[in-house]
Amino acid sequence: MSYDRLTRPLVRENGVLREATWEEALDRAAEGFRRNVAEHGPDCFAMLSCARSTNEMNYVGQKFTRVVIGTNNVDSCNRTCHAPSVAGLSAVFGSGGGTSSYQEVEDTDVIVMWGSAARNAHPIFFQHVLKGIRNGARMFAVDPRRTGTAQWADLWLGLNVGTDIPLAHAVAREIIHAGLHNEAFIERATVGFAEFKECVEPWTLTAAEQVTGVPAAAIRELAHAYARADRAQLCWTLGITEHHNATDNVRALINLALLTGHVGRYGSGLSPLRGQNNVQGGGDMGAIPNRLPGFQDILDPDLRARFESAWGAPIQPRHGLNLTQMLEGMAEGEVTTCYLIGENPVQSEADSLACAKRLAMLDHLVVQDIFLTKTAQMADVVLPASAAWCEAEGTFTNSERRVQRVRKALEPPGEARDDIWILCELARRLGHDWAYDGAEEVWDELRSLSPQHRGMSYQRLTELQGIQWPCPSEDALEPPYLHGRLWEHDPDRRGAPAPFAVLEHSPPVDLLDEEYPLRLTTGRRLDSYNTGVQSSGFASPLRRGETVELCPEDAERLGVAAGEDVRITSRRGSVVAPVFIDPALRPGLVFMTFHFPDDVDVNSLTIEATCPIAGTAEFKAAAVRVEKLVKAG
Amino acid sequence: MIPLQPPRRLIDVQIDDETVRVPEGATILDACRAAGKDVPTLCHGDTLTPKNACRVCVVEVEGARTLAPACSRKAEAGMKVGTETERARHSRKVVLELLGSSVDLSTTPRAAEWNEEYGADPARFGPDAATVEQPAKVDNDLYVRDYSKCILCYKCVDACGEQWQNTFAIGVAGRGFDATISTEFDAPLTDSACVYCGNCVEVCPTGALSFKTEFDMRAEGTWDESRQSETTTICSYCGVGCNLTLHVQDNKIVKVTSPHDNPVTKGNLCVKGRFGYGYV
Numbered sequence: 001m002s003y004d005r006l007t008r009p010l011v012r013e014n015g016v017l018r019e020a021t022w023e024e025a026l027d028r029a030a031e032g033f034r035r036n037v038a039e040h041g042p043d044c045f046a047m048l049s050c051a052r053s054t055n056e057m058n059y060v061g062q063k064f065t066r067v068v069i070g071t072n073n074v075d076s077c078n079r080t081c082h083a084p085s086v087a088g089l090s091a092v093f094g095s096g097g098g099t100s101s102y103q104e105v106e107d108t109d110v111i112v113m114w115g116s117a118a119r120n121a122h123p124i125f126f127q128h129v130l131k132g133i134r135n136g137a138r139m140f141a142v143d144p145r146r147t148g149t150a151q152w153a154d155l156w157l158g159l160n161v162g163t164d165i166p167l168a169h170a171v172a173r174e175i176i177h178a179g180l181h182n183e184a185f186i187e188r189a190t191v192g193f194a195e196f197k198e199c200v201e202p203w204t205l206t207a208a209e210q211v212t213g214v215p216a217a218a219i220r221e222l223a224h225a226y227a228r229a230d231r232a233q234l235c236w237t238l239g240i241t242e243h244h245n246a247t248d249n250v251r252a253l254i255n256l257a258l259l260t261g262h263v264g265r266y267g268s269g270l271s272p273l274r275g276q277n278n279v280q281g282g283g284d285m286g287a288i289p290n291r292l293p294g295f296q297d298i299l300d301p302d303l304r305a306r307f308e309s310a311w312g313a314p315i316q317p318r319h320g321l322n323l324t325q326m327l328e329g330m331a332e333g334e335v336t337t338c339y340l341i342g343e344n345p346v347q348s349e350a351d352s353l354a355c356a357k358r359l360a361m362l363d364h365l366v367v368q369d370i371f372l373t374k375t376a377q378m379a380d381v382v383l384p385a386s387a388a389w390c391e392a393e394g395t396f397t398n399s400e401r402r403v404q405r406v407r408k409a410l411e412p413p414g415e416a417r418d419d420i421w422i423l424c425e426l427a428r429r430l431g432h433d434w435a436y437d438g439a440e441e442v443w444d445e446l447r448s449l450s451p452q453h454r455g456m457s458y459q460r461l462t463e464l465q466g467i468q469w470p471c472p473s474e475d476a477l478e479p480p481y482l483h484g485r486l487w488e489h490d491p492d493r494r495g496a497p498a499p500f501a502v503l504e505h506s507p508p509v510d511l512l513d514e515e516y517p518l519r520l521t522t523g524r525r526l527d528s529y530n531t532g533v534q535s536s537g538f539a540s541p542l543r544r545g546e547t548v549e550l551c552p553e554d555a556e557r558l559g560v561a562a563g564e565d566v567r568i569t570s571r572r573g574s575v576v577a578p579v580f581i582d583p584a585l586r587p588g589l590v591f592m593t594f595h596f597p598d599d600v601d602v603n604s605l606t607i608e609a610t611c612p613i614a615g616t617a618e619f620k621a622a623a624v625r626v627e628k629l630v631k632a633g
Numbered sequence: 634m635i636p637l638q639p640p641r642r643l644i645d646v647q648i649d650d651e652t653v654r655v656p657e658g659a660t661i662l663d664a665c666r667a668a669g670k671d672v673p674t675l676c677h678g679d680t681l682t683p684k685n686a687c688r689v690c691v692v693e694v695e696g697a698r699t700l701a702p703a704c705s706r707k708a709e710a711g712m713k714v715g716t717e718t719e720r721a722r723h724s725r726k727v728v729l730e731l732l733g734s735s736v737d738l739s740t741t742p743r744a745a746e747w748n749e750e751y752g753a754d755p756a757r758f759g760p761d762a763a764t765v766e767q768p769a770k771v772d773n774d775l776y777v778r779d780y781s782k783c784i785l786c787y788k789c790v791d792a793c794g795e796q797w798q799n800t801f802a803i804g805v806a807g808r809g810f811d812a813t814i815s816t817e818f819d820a821p822l823t824d825s826a827c828v829y830c831g832n833c834v835e836v837c838p839t840g841a842l843s844f845k846t847e848f849d850m851r852a853e854g855t856w857d858e859s860r861q862s863e864t865t866t867i868c869s870y871c872g873v874g875c876n877l878t879l880h881v882q883d884n885k886i887v888k889v890t891s892p893h894d895n896p897v898t899k900g901n902l903c904v905k906g907r908f909g910y911g912y913v
Contacts, residue, residue, distance in 0.1 A: 005912070005913070052869060102873075102896070102897060103896065121871060122871050122872075122873050123828075123830065123903035124873050124875050124897065124898055124901055124902065124903060124906075125873045127797060127798070127799075127899075127901055130799050134795065152799075273871075273872065273873070274871070274872025275871055275872055276870075276871065276872055277867060277868060277869050277870060277871065277872060277874070278872075279872055280872060370912075370913075371912075387869070387912075387913045388869070389866055389867055389868065389869035390864075390866055390869075390879060390886070390910070390913055391913065396867045396874060397874075398867075398872055398873060398874025398897065399872045399873060399874065400874070400897075402874055402896075402897070404867050404874055404876065404897075405865075405866070405867075406866045406867050407864045407865060407866045408864070409862065409864035409866060409879040409881050409886070410879075410881060410884055410885075410886070410913060411884050465876070465892075465894075465895055465896060466874075466896070466897075526828060526903065526904060526905075527828075527829070527904045527905065535870075535905060535909055536912075537909070537910075537911030537912035538775075538908045538909050538910070538911040539773075539774035539775070539911075540775070540829065540904060540908070541773045541774070541775065541822070541823045541827075541829060542828065542829065542904070
């Protein structure tokens with residue numbers, strides 16, 4: 001099915017949504033926020049800001065939350081994908097962005113694609129990888145599935161789902177035992193090597209082979225190639241981050257870069273590939289509960305003071321709730337009102353039934369979106385927005401930290417309005433007379449507060465086809481990679497050393513047993529996207545709807561044939577989908593997408609076991625059984 | 634270890650008595666453009682390795698026996714190039730006549746202008762001249778292959794193959810005048826390896842490959858480039874940050890291209906970026 005755009009504001013009356021004027025809808029939205037905040041205090045409010053919208057919208061959104069409402073409860077769907085990457089990278093290097101640029105992948109010697117089906121999920125990034133391969137680089141694919149990415153690899157390491165840490169540890173141990181670690185770099189730029197060395201010691205190649213299912217020789221090959229390379233890139237996607245111990249997974253990969261010195265130099269680095277057009281920018285703009293714009297620490301009193309004087313309002317000196325905690329807060333009655341901008345958690349969150357139940361407990365839900373999504377259908381007020389990427393001015397920030405200009409090409413349909421206009425109208429009704437004369441004025445305010453964006457004027461962004469942060473000066477450009485400081489001779493300029501992490505293996509929470517013997521993992525297909533709201537609007541000849549993908553061996557064992565409807569059941573839910581036979585899967589592994597939730601609600605199967613540090617759910621590992629349907633009678 | 638490119642030196646080249654300075658490794662075409670010369674090209678792609686297929690860009694290099702294709706011949710220090718000599722102009726004229734007599738160049742940008750400029754008369758071979766005329770292949774909702782407009786420049790094959798997309802859905806089938814661009818066994822696109830990135834359409838110089846929207850609007854007579862605006866923005870799907878140029882007519886997106894000099898895309902997109910705009 002395809003969705004129609006929202007063209008009029010909607011308000012709920014006698015239980016149903018009806019069309020309303022902007023005036024009425026905005027009044028109703030603002031009144032609900034005011035009522036709840038007056039009754040329960042500012043922390044009963046939560047905002048989910050839109051990772052699809054512009055940096056400018058995200059800046060105004062978090063400012064609305066912090067200044068107009070007075071809480072830090074602002075987060076985005078960043079939480080469901082790459083928050084662990086941000087948490088892991090910032091814990092080690094003090095900055096949550098990927099360290100390299102796309103061009104460096106073309107100029108490197110070894111590329112490791114870990115848990116990343118980039119060939120299908122990030123096709124244009126993969127073109128840079130292909131250029132690298134054509135230039136002579138060796139590529140290693142680490143993935144439970146033999147993906148399109150793996151088909152281009154020198155070596156495919158098909159590991160069991162959720163055994164990334166044992167594999168990374170075994171690679172590290174092999175590097176250390178072969179004497180291939182970079183002792184000078186470790187000595188100068190890192191801390192905690194001795195403890196790390198001790199913690200990987202039990203993970204011999206044989207031990208790792210038993211746990212991960214990857215042959216010892218392949219692990220050894222990866223270890224030696226990565227450590228011996230002059231330059232090496234380590235890229236990962238949601239195969240690493242959608243686990244209950246995701247931040248540990250990320251740290252396990254960072255450990256490998258620290259061990260070999262593959263970070264902070266041209267061609268050597270760490271690249272998490274972001275899943276949404278502006279999920280990097282949303283976090284950079286402070287639309288997360290623990291950071292101010294410019295990814296500045298909210299617990300730092302001096303930084304807070306700068307923002308307080310610029311905004312003329314006090315900022316709470318503590319972290320707000322993240323998405324996962326917001327959902328818990330709804331269940332416990334602590335969060336009573338929610339402002340969702342461009343998010344569809346009812347269909348995108350793990351254990352989707354529980355999520356819908358929690359949103360239903362809210363006193364006042366405002367949804368601002370371009371479609372009447374499943375989530376919007378539950379709202380008290382629905383505000384029709386413009387589509388940021390083609391109906392608004394502003395900027396997005398991509399996976400290589402490049403800030404690029406977004407331009408208005410179309411008029412929004414009907415009465416749909418720009419996100420920033422809507423936010424300002426709501427702020428005005430809540431006593432803050434905000435007016436921005438266009439996105440550039442918002443951007444210039446952000447530049448005045450965020451050192452890493454200061455040098456990025458709109459004019460310069462246009463001239464240079466985007467600029468990567470950090471960019472503190474209008475007269476200069478920084479190198480395309482981060483953390484070059486780690487290679488400085490002068491200890492002062494080198495700054496804080498990067499810590500190794502001591503990590504333990506923790507298998508997926510949803511255990512396999514006789515009742516649920518198969519491992520379900522989820523992901524994307526080339527021509528579809530997330531909950532399918534956007535991508536259902538074009539006639540892709542490749543689209544074949546939701547299927548459950550099984551390897552030929554499992555299909556034969558279960559006695560099911562291609563195209564046959566089967567029942568897939570987890571401990572939380574049950575769905576019916578047709579079988580698709582995929583020889584790229586290994587026995588015991590089942591794959592589904594989440595692109596067609598209106599037909600098959602795959603996220604009713606997934607588990608809401610979340611990473612305690614970053615709050616990301618374990619979408620990649622559920623335990624299921626697949627059953628043949630029996631005809632009634 | 635893969636060596637990084639050292640910085641390039643600059644060399645001086647003489648183009649029609651004017652000296653221009655270009656980086657070592659630049660082509661004669663680069664030098665001509667630096668000198669402000671308007672040399673026609675068809676098979677040359679700014680994102681592709683030169684194929685030397687069409688010969689419409691030939692120039693005269695002093696001391697060389699044959700004419701040189703400007704798009705692929707590297708400029709050398711001290712080289713003297715004539716872009717508008719009698720021989721070069723005559724060669725271009727014949728190339729345009731041979732192509733124009735056998736291929737439908739009606740949607741090739743600037744073809745009519747070049748015919749006039751070089752005095753080319755494609756009709757001079759008479760009404761019985763062989764042509765590649767054939768029905769357009771419309772086998773999916775995203776793009777159309779009209780090989781009666783194909784000059785066999787191979788750009789689509791290179792873009793689909795090892796130079797960019799690495800999908801290898803199309804190649805050259807047949808020999809000589811009967812050679813055509815084809816999927817394996819001439820199967821419909823929907824039965825081929827095609828992933829509908831449209832990167833072949835992006836590089837097609839004649840309109841033989843066109844988006845279904847453009848093909849349909851041309852058939853209806855509603856395609857009007859003078860009423861279209863072009864706005865470059867950023868794709869709304871994954872986080873790679875591909876630059877899209879939206880071609881808009883009457884507040885509707887009618888075509889999506891990508892800037893060829895962009896550091897993220899180099900002119901390439903995937904099926905979502907190229908076609909996934911239906912919802913706005």
